[in-house]
Amino acid sequence: MASSALRDELDCSICLITYTDPVMLRCGHNFCRVCIDRVLDTQDQSGLYSCPECREEFQERPELQKNITLHKVAERLQEEVIGIFCTYCIHSPVPAVKSCLHCEASLCDKHLRTHNKSPDHVLTDPSTLPENRKYFIHKELLKYYCTKEAVCICVSCRLAGEHRGHQMEMMDEASEKKKKKKLRNLLQKLITKREKTEERVRSLEERRRKTQEKSSGEAERVTALFIDMRRRLDDLEKKVLSEISRQEKEESLSLSALIHQLEIKKDELSRKMRHIEELCNMTDPLTVLQEPDTGDLCDPEEGGGDEDTGGHDKAHDVDDLDMTVISDTFRTLCDIISGIRIYGEDPADILLDVNTAQNNLLISDDLKTATWTEITQNRPETAERFQKHPQVMSRRRFTSGRHYWDVEISRSGLWRVGMCYPSIDRRGHHSYIGDNSESWCLYGGRVSNNHYSVIHDMRKTQLPHQVSSNRFRICLDYGAGQLSFYELCDPIRHLHTFTTTFTEPLHAALWVYHGGMKIMGGTASRRNHHNRRNLP
Template identity: 70%
Template sequence: MASTGLRKELECSICMSVYTDPVTLRCGHSFCRDCINNMQDTDGGSGAYSCPECRATFRKQPPLQRSISLCNVVENFRSTPSHQEEITGIRCTYCIHSPVPAVRSCLLCEASLCDNHLRVHSKGPEHVLTDPSTSLENRKCSVHKEVLKYYCTEDAACICVSCSLAGEHQGHRVEMLDEASEKKKKKLRNVLLKLDSKRNKTRDRVHSLEERRRKAQEKASREAERVTALFIDIRRRVDDLEKKVLRKISRREEQVSLLLSDVMIEKLEIENDKLSRKMRHIEELCNMTDPLTVLQDPDTGDLCDPEEDGGDEDTGGHDGGDEDTGGHDGGDRGAELISHISHTLSAMIRGINVIFYVQDPADILLDVNTASNNLLISDDLKTATCTRITQNRPETAERFQDYDQVMSRRGFTSGGHYWDVEISGSGWWMVGMCYPSIARRVLHSHIGNNKSWCLYKGQVYNNQYSLIHDSKEIQLPQQISSDRVRICLDYEAGQLSFYELCDPIRHLHTFTAAFSDPLHAVLCVYEGSIKISRGAMRNHHRRILPSNW
């Protein structure tokens, strides 16, 4: 603001502009040379001269002294950037010696005025003052060249008095420009408030989505860490079990080999001693001279029979068979060890959450006898499509009446099963399982009551997805991006799980209940269609999907 104060000090009191070729009177006041010369020419006719600033009088025309220092200050001021900025806008029309910024424009005079000239400007009502403008001709009527004072509400145009009284807007409803402007400003303020509210809601929505994305990323990171740790632990346990099994097998092999070696050697030594005794006895008999002694020897009956000697060899062979029996006993113990290890490994695998799927699918077919009249069932009994053309099916006790629903023909009373669906269309839908005793003809016969469990997608709350049972709703924190859903049943475990078939597969929720009746697949579709893409069964001793996957 220092430049503004300096400008005041450098203004000529006659032209109200910055000095041009400044000169100084004897009284000390300075003026533009041309300005003071004009004043002295006027005063010369009266025979006296005076200072325009302090009114000091002079009998003779006072000499004009050029102020070199003041000239230098004025030149420096004119060259400063602040002064250049001040004069880059609209300039005062009447400040001809030095450019001065204008503060107002007169539409009647078609001139722009600075502060000093605005003070002496006419205050008449016909002199309409506006913000400084270079296009003052746009503020006048192009036909009558009069100032635009009124606003035609019917044609939404600014008009002059002549347009309203005798021109093309004659008889139209008109308003003063200020009044019309205030009304429009009021509307714009209302629009601004609405836009501001909408912007705030959008900003809140963005923050909410960013927070949900952050939480989803954190959850995914935690799940990845948990799965990584799980598989590291699985690999460690399998490696430890492998080493343990190999060590046991090796020790058992050593024990059996050592046992077989000791038994065989011991039996062979016994057999060798027995044969040696027999040979010595025979040699003694052969050396005897008394025939009566030789013939009456009680042990010679077996020794002289070569067939029986062969039988003794067979007996020895049978002893070898005993050795084989001993080896068989060792084999039985090895089999028991292998069986024990196998059971241990099976128990550990059952404790690990591993997914096993069956190769052969089992068909799940829709029961047309249960289908609502607003559902069109495909020929292969796999697809249910909502239609506004009634199917005119007979009304029976088993047919759904109030909702567009259909059940499967088959119910499940044991084992593990899963089936997939593909959804097309943007309407709301439900998929799940129900007891056959579910109501068919009353208000609360929709899926999600106390006899059914379902995954629900609605349109009311921004396509919110929920899990429903016994009319109790569990909203999913995230929307489902895939159009394929898997429903898994483990009847004995009392678990019904829902999964989104994306990459990777995502667990949505698991219901836990003590199932008492057969469970049927059930669909409800309000717009579009739902197709059962596949279904499969598992042995009831195994899980289809772990509940905490």
């Protein structure tokens, strides 16, 4: 059998156990392949490699050469440790079932009977070599366990001064206590952790299944969306081409009629010109004088030099071709394309922050609806609460990504909806949403001439669109610096897009007067469905 000193030489200096697939560096030192690979991986970032044993440096990652001889020796040692045979069955080796620590021998069933009769012959499983059960200094068997030093000792160690007075236990007893107190508790903890890990795996698998289902559903929805888009685009193309063809035919017929009239007039003028030329070439003065007045040769209505414009009003110029239907079509096309982006995302869950609500705003229990009221709510005056104008901000803030949210607005009253920075003024006259550089909004209501307006930093722009719906969508692309407003009609209609560079987090913001506004969708809204208020 291999000696202890020899086995130590077969230990990897990194993992401190017997070599597994040993490889050698150029400096001659050996390591497990896995161990040295890990060390070299950690040195990749610095670009300088060195041997863990002698610190010799290499400019490039060294190649690993398999040490075949050391590999065979390590394998033989593993076989020797794992497969221990009976010491006395020399001619017919039989795997040993016990080792006698007193005799330092491995025994099979046949040779074990004698050793069972003597109490001095301590038996153990043959997985550990008997010489490993001895203290290397006293060369005596390890029998006791010092609880204070947590080490196994022999009889001489117990009698020596180093462990004198320490509490001792027999190794078997100490081993059983360790199994019961520590190992079994550890086993139970590991079992619990494994169960939690298995539960986590099941949860992740369920999540993966739901993700796959959602992805499949989204793919079907997008496919249906693009099929509908293609249908609508085909309809638009046919409509525009039909209108262009109709106008072309109408204009062509009008121009053809005018050309025919002008051709007739041209022939008549040519005839008159020839007659005048004949008169001019005559030498007989009597004939010339007897000819009727030449002024009668021109039509009375053609006098005054209007020949160039006669009949021009009967037909349009080509530049007068009506392009309105084409422009309307392109606007509809833009609305369709805009609809792709805003329908491709999940709605943000917006909840109103009561701590910012002005005292003339009533906030619903589900934090989704803001309604103007004459009854003051007597909320405490704080730095974050709006004091002058009936408006409120959202709890959630946005610092990145693309998001959208929908609102439904009452038909009565005035309203503003948009987004603002948390640094917006909460007290002054310019704390209106849109009346400062910290907010952007869409404005409308019963006294807005049935039109929408957008406001930022007190700059108000009236939009050409007339009010046709009371539901709107607000889309934020924080990274692109875009805040867009859409009217949720059929098809969805783009109203306006602010473009800027956002420098702070953004909150949703509402302002209502003599009316109400409700945020659509969101988990909280579904949980508190019974708390929703109906808008007037």
